Amino acid sequence: MTSETGIGAAVKRKEDARFITGAGHYTDDINQPGQLYAVFVRSMYPRAEIRSIDVSSALAMEGVVAAYTGADLAADEIGDLPCGWMVKSKDGSDMIQPPHPPVAVSVVNYVGEPYAMVVAETLQAARDGAEAVTADFNELPVVVDLASAHGADQIHEAAPGNQCYDWELGDREATDAAFASADHVTSLDIVNNRLIPNAMEPRAAVGMYEAATGNYTLYTTSQNPHLERLILAAFVNVAAESKLRVVSPDVGGGFGSKIFVYAEETAVIWAAGKLARAIKWRADRSESFLADAHGRDHLTKAELALKADGTFVGLRVKTVANMGAYLSLFASSVPTYLYGTLLAGQYRTPAIYVEVQSVFTNTAPVDAYRGAGRPEATYVVERLVETAARELGKDPADIRRLNFIQPEDFPYETPVALTYDTGDYDASLKKAIELIGYDGFAERKASSEANGKKRGIGFSCYIEACGLAPSQVALSLGAGVGLFESAEVRVDVTGSVSVMTGCHSHGQGHETTFAQIVSDKLGIPFENVDVVHGDTGRSDYGLGTYGSRSLVVGGSAIVKATDKVIAKSRKIAAHMLESTEENVDFEEGTFSVTDSNQSITFPEVAFSAYVPGNYPLDELEPGLSEKAFYDPENFTYPAGAHICEVEVDPETGKVEIVNFVAVDDFGEIINPMIVAGQVHGGLAQGIGQALLEHAIYDESGQLVTGSYMDYTMPRADDMPNFVVDTTVTPCTHNPLGAKGCGEAGAIGSTAAVMNALTDALGVVDVPMPATPETVWRAMEGE
Amino acid sequence: MEISLTVNGTEHTTDVPDNSLLVEIIRERLNLTGTHVGCDTSQCGACTIHMDGRSVKSCTVLAGQADGADITTIEGIGTVDALHPMQEAFRENHALQCGFCTPGMIMSAIDLVENGKPLDERSVREGLEGNLCRCTGYHNIVKAVLDAQDKM
Numbered sequence A: 001m002t003s004e005t006g007i008g009a010a011v012k013r014k015e016d017a018r019f020i021t022g023a024g025h026y027t028d029d030i031n032q033p034g035q036l037y038a039v040f041v042r043s044m045y046p047r048a049e050i051r052s053i054d055v056s057s058a059l060a061m062e063g064v065v066a067a068y069t070g071a072d073l074a075a076d077e078i079g080d081l082p083c084g085w086m087v088k089s090k091d092g093s094d095m096i097q098p099p100h101p102p103v104a105v106s107v108v109n110y111v112g113e114p115y116a117m118v119v120a121e122t123l124q125a126a127r128d129g130a131e132a133v134t135a136d137f138n139e140l141p142v143v144v145d146l147a148s149a150h151g152a153d154q155i156h157e158a159a160p161g162n163q164c165y166d167w168e169l170g171d172r173e174a175t176d177a178a179f180a181s182a183d184h185v186t187s188l189d190i191v192n193n194r195l196i197p198n199a200m201e202p203r204a205a206v207g208m209y210e211a212a213t214g215n216y217t218l219y220t221t222s223q224n225p226h227l228e229r230l231i232l233a234a235f236v237n238v239a240a241e242s243k244l245r246v247v248s249p250d251v252g253g254g255f256g257s258k259i260f261v262y263a264e265e266t267a268v269i270w271a272a273g274k275l276a277r278a279i280k281w282r283a284d285r286s287e288s289f290l291a292d293a294h295g296r297d298h299l300t301k302a303e304l305a306l307k308a309d310g311t312f313v314g315l316r317v318k319t320v321a322n323m324g325a326y327l328s329l330f331a332s333s334v335p336t337y338l339y340g341t342l343l344a345g346q347y348r349t350p351a352i353y354v355e356v357q358s359v360f361t362n363t364a365p366v367d368a369y370r371g372a373g374r375p376e377a378t379y380v381v382e383r384l385v386e387t388a389a390r391e392l393g394k395d396p397a398d399i400r401r402l403n404f405i406q407p408e409d410f411p412y413e414t415p416v417a418l419t420y421d422t423g424d425y426d427a428s429l430k431k432a433i434e435l436i437g438y439d440g441f442a443e444r445k446a447s448s449e450a451n452g453k454k455r456g457i458g459f460s461c462y463i464e465a466c467g468l469a470p471s472q473v474a475l476s477l478g479a480g481v482g483l484f485e486s487a488e489v490r491v492d493v494t495g496s497v498s499v500m501t502g503c504h505s506h507g508q509g510h511e512t513t514f515a516q517i518v519s520d521k522l523g524i525p526f527e528n529v530d531v532v533h534g535d536t537g538r539s540d541y542g543l544g545t546y547g548s549r550s551l552v553v554g555g556s557a558i559v560k561a562t563d564k565v566i567a568k569s570r571k572i573a574a575h576m577l578e579s580t581e582e583n584v585d586f587e588e589g590t591f592s593v594t595d596s597n598q599s600i601t602f603p604e605v606a607f608s609a610y611v612p613g614n615y616p617l618d619e620l621e622p623g624l625s626e627k628a629f630y631d632p633e634n635f636t637y638p639a640g641a642h643i644c645e646v647e648v649d650p651e652t653g654k655v656e657i658v659n660f661v662a663v664d665d666f667g668e669i670i671n672p673m674i675v676a677g678q679v680h681g682g683l684a685q686g687i688g689q690a691l692l693e694h695a696i697y698d699e700s701g702q703l704v705t706g707s708y709m710d711y712t713m714p715r716a717d718d719m720p721n722f723v724v725d726t727t728v729t730p731c732t733h734n735p736l737g738a739k740g741c742g743e744a745g746a747i748g749s750t751a752a753v754m755n756a757l758t759d760a761l762g763v764v765d766v767p768m769p770a771t772p773e774t775v776w777r778a779m780e781g782e
Numbered sequence B: 001m002e003i004s005l006t007v008n009g010t011e012h013t014t015d016v017p018d019n020s021l022l023v024e025i026i027r028e029r030l031n032l033t034g035t036h037v038g039c040d041t042s043q044c045g046a047c048t049i050h051m052d053g054r055s056v057k058s059c060t061v062l063a064g065q066a067d068g069a070d071i072t073t074i075e076g077i078g079t080v081d082a083l084h085p086m087q088e089a090f091r092e093n094h095a096l097q098c099g100f101c102t103p104g105m106i107m108s109a110i111d112l113v114e115n116g117k118p119l120d121e122r123s124v125r126e127g128l129e130g131n132l133c134r135c136t137g138y139h140n141i142v143k144a145v146l147d148a149q150d151k152m
Ligand code: FES
Pocket: B036, B037, B038, B039, B040, B041, B042, B043, B044, B045, B046, B047, B048, B057, B058, B059, B060
């Protein structure tokens, strides 16, 4: 059914009513009677041995109820924060996972690492108490520079050379041979700048404990409350899973940074149990800068081998990836299975070899940030391809077309472990070229030049792997959790429906999209479907939202559960209509007997399931509520073409994006309005990386960009209007034919901007972010 | 110190610590949690409200400075059944995703339309420069404000 609210319709969002009227419920909006406030005491040193911590003066202060150190948590056998993906080195050895106590015990390893927590009756008293905590530190040599971290002073006893792992993928010999036979080799040294995710809502937690039942409740800003609960129960030992309810209420953006289980909510829920009182904590923005997991931060040497006609014959990539001071929850997987596997891009490059060395530094942990590994891979591939085109005097679109995997090549097995199911890369490129008016570029360039400006155009044809992944594949590659999703479709007596999902929406609009799917399939009004998410007390175990998985995995689980509801309803209807299942059709919410005028509606069937007067009780249980778990067969492979056109003022070095076109293939689309919004947001983040954002630590290990005064966030006047469009090749292996759209904007755009900028300037590279000063220096040949 | 202020049409007299911020009074005393806190350096705009008809960042105003003021927060401009045209335009144009920046964005945008010159795309972008949004890339926010301008 394609109706005004069905699959494919640009339905206005259900969730907006509360957000536009100020009635959202974010964690910081939740208050409990008699709640206490927690404030963390954080290290000013990037690396130091903790000789002693003295909380006595804090405890003596008015209003302070408790002050805890890492030793107190350890004494209660609170465990380390784990890393959930075991990556193995080339030699088969396990990655190094250094101890990571939630609150530092004997050593601090980055500025901002918490080493004590003060709990008080008021926020002000907790702040004052935190200031009164004193500690004796012995400062240790600091490792900050990524390039020299391997071999610098050893941070963790367990990690010689500060190495976490040295991983490889692909066929080294075949790749070397391809290079030996190539006509041309393009090489680039690439820096993928470190970013800070900066969801607008700072992380927060409210922990509660009920002594009489032993039940814990944690409200927190998590993208995946079930995973949070699993880790707090199984690894951190806060409480049994059944005794711990984790609720993610409205969450103000995540972008990856709220996937992870952090020190603060761990300490808060533990202390709530100790004190049997509710405790609230909210990060100040400065704490978010210091202690949210950062993103990106790669140094790469990349080489593309080509024939004289531009055909790619080999790709060789060597990357050093920064893990920060400790391994965050999925840190190890980002520069490996989410990066190396994507290096084939959209091309038939026959031989690829990638090595990734991950190292520890005295900086905040680095983990997934929108795109997670895939933006870094795209940046490597697309910068190389564009540079190669320039070196060989080829048109950047032509060289891509020459190397594209063709529609008839699918399923296509890449040399780096993935099998792409479907795609039509030229279709997206063609549309993008039309939309940007590539034909007219030379003219626009000439007119810019006449005005004293430099104009450039840049392409980026990205691919991503979303909807991670078949559980068995992920588990065999070291993942610590399955990657299916759960759903429950619960039909009420009157025919209204609640849909429980294990995914979590923190801006993605699931309450709308998922309701469209279910109302469409059941033929009932969109208004009659409510989506419930973010509460371990209400939905089955699920994996949450990240990696553009919610629609493709979570939505597929919902389809499966809905199909079960329809199957059962059909049986009931057959009984009620005195017919057989085979002879009962279901369309637009009505069951009817083939070749007759007898019919009943879905709500009538639902009613009879709960008031089973006329009901096949001998064959069927009463009730109408079905569950499903969906485990994907493969990743999905959204892909697209982004083209950016910039104008540079040579006097100031200021870069203006004058045209930006993104054409994406997300497979089938449920709500095009929401999809376009996801693309816009991703583009802003990708453009932000290219032109504005940079997390900088100075040599001594202090975060220089620790506020919005120093870390340049994209603002409204930095961004252009975007032209976004789609092409469609349906995903072949999920029931929606959908591929996912959450990260594409951030994955494709960065390379397009930098390709445009380097084209405008006629240089090989400009370091990111390309601030006016950086651009000016690049023009001066510095 | 005791202050009196009118918030969304209701007068409140309350005793507050000297150093408390207007945003704290709004959120914690008056329980109007639609006004958000997104930073500690007055640079995100999530806390934007109207004070005597003009938009201000309520994290930059001391409670004492608001004594006698007429304050409007996001809760005071419209209801689900009778939305302000700016609220309506945000919904119609998908100008919000996670919703965290939205109240502040809407309050800034209303001031921009009501108290400034006629807006075009560029001036909306410049006018909203003090409000950060990490989700939308601003594209639809700009559209929404221009749309609301026609209806206000
Ligand atoms: S809270 Fe960020 S400007 Fe007020």
